Amino acid sequence: MPSAVSTIPNLGPASEAAFARAGIESAEEIREMGADAAYLRLLQAGTSPHFIGYYVLVMGLQGRPWTDCQGAEKAALRVRFDALKAQVKHKGRSEIEAALDALGVVERRR
Template sequence: MSRSPVSSIRNLGPAMDAACARAGIQSAEDLRALGPDAAYARLIASGTAPHFIGYYALVMGLQGRPWNDCRGEEKTALRKRFDAIKAASSPNPRSELETILDQIGVIAPKEKAARPSARRS
């Protein structure tokens, strides 16, 4: 049985072929069988930086639709799915307190120590 490259799916190109190969997704058939959410979680776990447009281009492509067809409530719902995948895939998820401190602009101690202005000569 002949297997199609990932890039045979609408919106996906050679870069997605390579990213999927790193994630153990060897063909368009494998990608379709996994579905967009599980596949994207595997991409993140294998080192692909999460990017919302890449995620919804994948979702739209698996539906046979152009990437820029995603709008309105559908795009909002996909953003929630993407954020959940990204949060679940994070190797060091932040605590609720750290998330709130980040939202109000407080810098975590380890990040502050890494800034040049925080170092002592």
């Protein structure tokens, strides 16, 4: 029987719902895909990009508390996060909306 997404450390019901909207129903699917592919699916499904959400997932898949993410490791994860965001098209948005979304200021239209 598949494990709930919320069995991954640091993830709860909100993450579980977001992954379900992206078509990912189990912790096993996320582990098999890896953090980057799973987070990209969230973005493609319309979830607004948030750096903390990304590194919480990365830390959880490693069995670590999200507060472990610091220093050079956090900086490297930020580079990966920015690369994932760049892969998602922002159709029908003005340049200023896309810039504000990139900063995490506005939510993506659905």
